[in-house]
Structures are given as structure tokens and as C-alpha cells.
Amino acid sequence: MTPGALASQLLQVALALALAPLLIGWVNQCRAWLANRRAPSILLPYRTIRKLFVKDAVVAENASPLFRVTPYVVFGAMCCAAAIVPSLATALPFATAADAIALVGLFALARVFTALAAMDVGTAFGSLGARREMFVGFLAEPALLMVLFTASLISGSTSLPTIVDTLSRSALGIYPSLAFAGVAFTMISLAENARIPIDNPATHLELTMIHEAMLLEYSARHLAVLEWAAALRLFNYSCIGIALFVPFGIALGSDMPAIVAAAPILVAKLAVGGACLALIETLSAKLRIFRAPEFLGTAFLLAVLGMLVKLLLGS
């Protein structure tokens, strides 16, 4: 492990931690503009997290240790994921420890812990949210794996840095399979990040909420950590999308100037991606929860089609 690689690894995780709330703030700002409302400050998520850290935590009397541990487990899983996904550079010493399949496993770990903690206290809303989250998760996970397999088939490896390396070095060609996978990935990340066609992040209406229902019992620093983890999850999904479908500009070595130059490119791509996310959310209406299988089934279908087209056409 060279010092340069270590530095790039640390820089990438630090950047993810710092930028994740900013991405949420940017998406909220774009949504407000598109809805013709006055936008909240882009720094609002930072202030919310700081405010929550200052407050005193209240924990239900019958909460088990699992309930207290969960925020840190979820946050840790998201930090690990941020270390694996090549958002700035491909020379990541940590990324050799886990490939794309393990990355999906990390997301699943966070989901299982959140659902267990939501059921731990025994409130109705927590169980409801947990059940719905698992329902969405079991449909989204295979589709996500299929998307990653399509990219793996093209590059011949399940390791994300290798995929980015192959895709950004190859000559610019038309990949129908990657187009299918891109649409499927967009749909999956909307579902996984509790965004509008599946869940509305801005509401606390008891009949429809999924992600927020699971966090209802949390307060203060636990809630702050969980909110930060949710922001990190959105950041990670955006970075996976960038790495798979627009990998140009990610530093391919471990020399410092290239990595520093990759940072503004990443920020620009994230800004465009966040604006697109806000546009999709504004244009679509929330689906009934029983329509979610159809939505995610379509995503799975597109991902499988991408893989089959890759196998048949070789492109």
C-alpha cells in the first residue's frame, strides 16, 4: 500500500462524509425551485445534523442494546461503501477487500439493522415501516445485482475499480446493454433511497411513509447519525451510477494532482445528477405500495434484458 493510495482513500471517504448532506440540500433546493417555492438554504441538512447532535437523546424504556447500536452500524456500513465505490480514484487499497456483490451486501446489512431496530421498540409504525422496507428491498436487491453483473460482464471483473478502469479506457462505443442497465439503475436507486415513486422523503403521513416510519423512535444524536447515513446512501448510489455509466474524469492512478482534479468533476456530475433526481421526483407521482412490485419488476426486467443483450450481441 503506497502512501499515495492511502491518501486517496482517506480523501475520498472524507469527501463523501462532507458532501453527502450538501447533496441532499441541493436536491431539496432544486425540488423547491421546480415547485415554484422559495428554496431552503442548501446548508440546512448540516444545521439539522448539528442541532440534533446538541440535543439530549430520549430512548424508549424497553429498547434493547440493538436499538442503540443500529445507528452506528448503519453509519459504518455506509462509510465502508463510500470507501469501496470509486468516486475520485480507482487506486483504492480498501476496494480490494470487497467487490460489487459485497457492496450490495453492505447495503443489505444497513437495511436489516434499520428494520430490526424499527421493530425493536414494538410500535405499530416501526413494524409497518420495517415490513415495507423489506418488501421494497427484496425486490430491488436482485435488480441491483443484475445491473452490476451487466457492467461486470462488459469489463470481466466484479471489482468496481476494475470496471471503472475498463469502461473509461475503452473506445467510445454504443452499449445497448449499458443503456438498459442505466435505466434500471435509476429506478432502483429511486426505490432504495426512499424517493418519490416509492416513498416520499418530505412527508410524515403515516399511511405512506416507509423510511421515516422506521426512524420515528429515534431522537438527537442517534437520529443525526441515521440522517447522515441516509445522505451517505444517496451519495453512494449517485457515485455508483457515475462510476458505471459516466466514468470519465475519475483518476485512474494514485498521483495526487489527478485526484485533486477529479474532485471538481465529481461535484459537477453530482450537481447534474441531483438536479435530474429533483426533476424526476417533481414529474412523477407517488405509487401505491402495491404498485411497487410492478415498478421494481420493470427495473429487474430491464437489468436482465441488458445482461441478455450483452450475452447475445456482445456489446
Add this chain to the structure above:
Amino acid sequence: MSLGSQLINLFAAMLLLLAFAMLAQRRVVTLIDLFAAQGLVLALSTAVVAYTTTQPHLYQSVALTLLLKVFLLPWLLYRMVRKLDVRWEFEGLVNIPATMLIGIVLVVFAFNLALPISRLASTVTRSTLGIAIASVMLSFLMMIVRRKAIPQVIGFLAMENGLFFAATSATYGMPMVVELGIALDVLVGMLILGVFFFQIRERFDSLDLSHLEQLRDDRTPRPRTPGDAPRRREAPPASAGER
């Protein structure tokens, strides 16, 4: 890979995607639009094949496809839908996610079927043969799972699209006489089926073909579903009740 074969592959992939979109579509009018789009993609891919392989007779097929499948047949279907006043088609015999899964199985089957054939072929388009067979099978599936008459007919027409694409990818198109014959067949078939629609609706008050299973002379079967009553707009089912 050359740009021409990349474009052909792209169009083939779009054809497959459109076949799946038709399988999943609930609304009749959108189904017709998708059928027209499929015809357009077919014409574009045939044009690319004609250009890259310098086969001038394929340009005639392109013109025929454009005229018949992008303009004439969708126009006839639109007119029929307007006259019959059907806007909304309810779900078929199998629900849509299950239909999609069956579709994926069919695609895998078709790809396996096409693999030995395309190994022997020498055309630039040989790898798209699997997609052509898959879209024929998907259209066939659509004809099987839909209850109503118009989607079944669109499935039939889409099947012809798939066969045309198979002919292009395996042997650079059929002879002109055969092609003209098929085009005329499809057109006349469409006109006759249009007459059938009106007869079916007059007899059964519905376009649901399951009524045709009761073949009895003595009494007129009564409509089982109140959905398709003549001269009455169907209300779309209540959608997205949640806030």
C-alpha cells in the same frame, strides 16, 4: 465493431424493449403508439442494413414498412378505437409482472434457439436473429394473455414485425414478391378483422373474446363484464389513491 453493426445492435435492442413495453401496456391508444414506434425502429434498422450491405432492394422494404406499419395500420387502428370507443383495457389473464417474467424466459429460450443458427450465418446482422425470434414469441405471448380483441390484433401485427426483422437478419430480406404479398395480407387481414370487431361487439356487447367460447344457437349470451358496453365511455380505474 463498425458503426453500422453497432447501430443495428442498438435498434435490435430497442425492438426488444418495445416488445416488452407492449406486453406491459394497459392502455389501447398507447399500445398503438408503441406499435407505430416498433415499425419506425424496424424501418430504421432495415435502412442501416441496406446502407451497410449495399442492397438496394431493401430500400423498397423500408419504404413499404414506413408506409404500412408507421402510418396506415396505426391510422386504421386509431380510427377503429375511436369508433368502438374503447380507451382502457383491463388486465389480461395473467398479471403484468408475471407476464414479464414469462417474457424473460421466452427471451432466454429464443436466444438459445438462435445461437446455433447465427453461428452458421454469415450476414452482419446474424447476432440479432435471437432478438427477432424473441420479439415474435413476445407478440405471441401478448396474443395469448390478452382478453380483448384489439390488443390481440396488435399482437398479431407485431408478430409480423418480428418475422420481418428475422428475415432481414438471417438473409437480408425476402424477395419483393413475397414481401408485397405479406404486406397485402396484413392490410386485408386488418380490414377484415375491423369488420369482425363490429360484428363481435354487436353480438356480445363487448370485445371480450372469452364470450366466443360459448357457441350456442338458441340464446344470445349475456355480457359477463359490464365494462365494454357500447357507446359508454369507460371510467379509468381509480389510480394512486394515496397521497
